[in-house]
Amino acid sequence: MTSSAPARDRFSRAGTAGADVLRGFGRDTWTIALFGLLVGLLLVAKLSAPDYGATELTSLAIGALPIAFAAVAQTIVVISGGIDLSIGAMMALTSVVAASQMKDASPEAAVVVVIGVLVLGLVLGAINGLLIVVSRVPDIVVTLAMSYVWAGAALLVLDTPGGGAADWLQAMISGSVGVDFLPRALVVLVVCVGLVWLPLRRSRLGLSLYAIGSNRLAAFRGGVDVGRTKIAAYALTGLFSAAGGLTLTASTGIGTPIPGPYTLLAVAAVVLGGVSLAGGRGGIVGPIVAVFVLVLVRTDLTFLGVDANLSTVVQGAIMVGVVMIGAFVTLRRRRI
Amino acid sequence: MSSAPRVAEGGRGRNLAATIRRTVRDRPLLPLLILLAVLVGSLQFAQPGMLTPSWASTTIRFAVPLAILAACQTMTMLTGGIDLSVATVASMSAYIVFTQTPGQGPWVAIGIALLAALLVGLVNGIGVGVFRVHPLVMTIGMSLVVLGLITVYQRIMVASGSRIPAEVAWLGSGTSFGFVPNSLFLFIPLAAVLLFILHRTGFGRLLYAVGDNEAASRLAGVRVWQVLVALYVLVGLLAGIAGIVYGGLTNTATAALADGLLLPSVAAAVIGGTSIFGGRGGYEGSIVGALILTVLTTLLTVLDMPEPVRVILFGAIILVVASAYTRITAET
Numbered sequence: 001m002t003s004s005a006p007a008r009d010r011f012s013r014a015g016t017a018g019a020d021v022l023r024g025f026g027r028d029t030w031t032i033a034l035f036g037l038l039v040g041l042l043l044v045a046k047l048s049a050p051d052y053g054a055t056e057l058t059s060l061a062i063g064a065l066p067i068a069f070a071a072v073a074q075t076i077v078v079i080s081g082g083i084d085l086s087i088g089a090m091m092a093l094t095s096v097v098a099a100s101q102m103k104d105a106s107p108e109a110a111v112v113v114v115i116g117v118l119v120l121g122l123v124l125g126a127i128n129g130l131l132i133v134v135s136r137v138p139d140i141v142v143t144l145a146m147s148y149v150w151a152g153a154a155l156l157v158l159d160t161p162g163g164g165a166a167d168w169l170q171a172m173i174s175g176s177v178g179v180d181f182l183p184r185a186l187v188v189l190v191v192c193v194g195l196v197w198l199p200l201r202r203s204r205l206g207l208s209l210y211a212i213g214s215n216r217l218a219a220f221r222g223g224v225d226v227g228r229t230k231i232a233a234y235a236l237t238g239l240f241s242a243a244g245g246l247t248l249t250a251s252t253g254i255g256t257p258i259p260g261p262y263t264l265l266a267v268a269a270v271v272l273g274g275v276s277l278a279g280g281r282g283g284i285v286g287p288i289v290a291v292f293v294l295v296l297v298r299t300d301l302t303f304l305g306v307d308a309n310l311s312t313v314v315q316g317a318i319m320v321g322v323v324m325i326g327a328f329v330t331l332r333r334r335r336i
Numbered sequence: 337m338s339s340a341p342r343v344a345e346g347g348r349g350r351n352l353a354a355t356i357r358r359t360v361r362d363r364p365l366l367p368l369l370i371l372l373a374v375l376v377g378s379l380q381f382a383q384p385g386m387l388t389p390s391w392a393s394t395t396i397r398f399a400v401p402l403a404i405l406a407a408c409q410t411m412t413m414l415t416g417g418i419d420l421s422v423a424t425v426a427s428m429s430a431y432i433v434f435t436q437t438p439g440q441g442p443w444v445a446i447g448i449a450l451l452a453a454l455l456v457g458l459v460n461g462i463g464v465g466v467f468r469v470h471p472l473v474m475t476i477g478m479s480l481v482v483l484g485l486i487t488v489y490q491r492i493m494v495a496s497g498s499r500i501p502a503e504v505a506w507l508g509s510g511t512s513f514g515f516v517p518n519s520l521f522l523f524i525p526l527a528a529v530l531l532f533i534l535h536r537t538g539f540g541r542l543l544y545a546v547g548d549n550e551a552a553s554r555l556a557g558v559r560v561w562q563v564l565v566a567l568y569v570l571v572g573l574l575a576g577i578a579g580i581v582y583g584g585l586t587n588t589a590t591a592a593l594a595d596g597l598l599l600p601s602v603a604a605a606v607i608g609g610t611s612i613f614g615g616r617g618g619y620e621g622s623i624v625g626a627l628i629l630t631v632l633t634t635l636l637t638v639l640d641m642p643e644p645v646r647v648i649l650f651g652a653i654i655l656v657v658a659s660a661y662t663r664i665t666a667e668t
Binding site: 142151267 | 418420463467468469470472473474476477478479480481482483484485487488491599602603606611612613642643644645646647648649650651652654655658659662663
C-alpha cells in the first residue's frame, strides 16, 4: 500500500479525530459499499428475470466496456488534479481511425493498426497535457476546446459511420472465457487496466500523479516535475480513451465519428467511484465498479418494467444522491 | 506560477508590451471588442456586401440566447462552480411552452416552463450549497434527471400536439422597426439587471467573495449556502428564459434543442475573461464573447469550409483566445 501514501498522508497530517473517521470512511469502505450495491443490483436482476445468466452477463460486460475505459481514463487525470472533457471526442477519433484503417485489412495488419491507434491515443492525450502546461489555461477549458478539435478530426477521417473491425478484435470481447460466467470483455478490461495501472501505481510516476493532485506546490518543492507529470497523466488518459475507442469499434464493427456520452458518464463514474474531483485521492477499482452499477441500473429497471427513459432519471438521481449521502455522512461525522 | 521577468530586448519594445498589458488588464473589454471588429472586418473581406442591417439583426438574434446562457456560466463560474445543466433546462422550458400552449394558452405555458426551470435551479442550489456536492457532478446529474423526465413527458404529451405561441415566435425571431430584433427588448433590460446585480448589489459582491475565497467569506459571516441556493435558482430561471427565446428563434422544440449551446456558453464566458476558478470576471465580457462566437460561426460558414474543419477551427480559436487572455492578464 505504499503507493497510496500521499492520499493517506494528507489525512494523518491533520491528525484530528475527524480525519481519523474520514480515513475510516475512505476509499476502501466506499468501494466495498459499491460492490455491495452491484451485488444487490445483480440479485434484483436475477429475481426479476429468473433466466438472467451468462448471456446477459456477457452483454452487460460488453456494454460497460467502453464506459469503463473512459472512466479509467478520467480517473487517472482526476487523481492528478485535472479533468478531461475531451475523452468522448478522443474515443470517437480513435474509433474511426481504427475502423477506417482496419477495413479489409489482414489480421496481421490489424495488429499494427491496434498498436498504432493506442499510440495515437497517447499522442492525443499528450497534446492535451502539453497545451494545458504551456498555455496555463485551466484544464477544463483546454480539454473543452480540444474536444471540438478531436471531434472535428474524427469527422475528417470518416464523415459517416463506417469502416470495419478485424474478426479477432471483435471475437476478443464477445462471448466468455472458460466458465460461462466470466465474460471475455471483463477479462480484457481487467488485463488491460491491470497491465498499465498496477506497475504505474508502484512507480515513481504513479506517486507523482497522486502528489501533484494532492498538492501541486508541495509536489513541486518535493522535486516532482509538475509539468511533465501532468503531460504524462493526460497521455495515459489518451491511451485509455484509445482503448475505449477500440472497444467501441470492436463491439459495433464500425467507427462512429459523433462522440457518444462517454465524457459525462466517465465523470459520473469517477465521482461515484469515490475519487475526489479535487485530486490526489482514490483508486481505479471504485470507478470501474461504478460503471457496472450505472449500466446495471438501466438493465434492472427494464426488467422491472420501468420506462426506459425513467432509467436516465434514476442514473442521474443515483449519481447525485450517492454523492450527497457521502458528503452528508462525512460532514456529520466531522462535526461530532 | 508567474513567468520569469523577461530580459529587456530594448527598452521601447518592453515598454510597449507593458503598456499593452496594463491597458488590457485595466480594460479587459478592449481586446475582445478589437477581436470582434477584426472578425466582422474579415467577414466583409471574405464576402463583400455581407454586412447589412439584416445580417446584424440575424447575428444578434442568434447571439441573444447564447448570451443569456453565458450569463448562467459567468455567474456560477464567479463562485468557482459551473452549470452543465443549462442546456437541458433550456430545452425543457422551450418544450414545455410548446406543448402546454394548445391547452393552457401561451402565458400560462411560459409560467409553467419558468417555474420548472426555477425548480431545477433550486435542486441544483440545494445540492451545491447545502450538501456541498461538486457543481460539476450536481449539474451533470440534474441534467440526466431532467433529460429523462422530458423524454417521459414527451411520451405523455405526444397526443396533445405542440404549437409555437405567436408571442414566443415574435420574441425569438421577429424584428421591429425594420431591423431591430425583438429579443433585444428582453435582453437589454435583462443584461442591465444582471450587470447591476453583479456590480452594485451585495449579492453580486458576495458571488465574487465566495468564489475568491469561500473560507474567508464564511469567516466574515457570509452564509455561503444561501448565496449558492439563490445563485442557482437565478441561473435556472435564466436558462429557462434562454430556452424560450431559442425555441422562438429556431421554431422547434425537442429534448435536445439547446444541447449545441452548452459548450459555446462556457466558451463565451471563458473568452470573456471570467476565471473558471472563481472570483474574477464579469458579464460584459461574456456578452462580447457570445457575439464573437456567433460571428465566428458565420465567418467559418461563409468561408465555405467543410464542417469538420469548421469544428476544429472553432475549438482551436477558443483555445488561442483563452490562452492569450491568460498570458496577458497573468500577474507578473
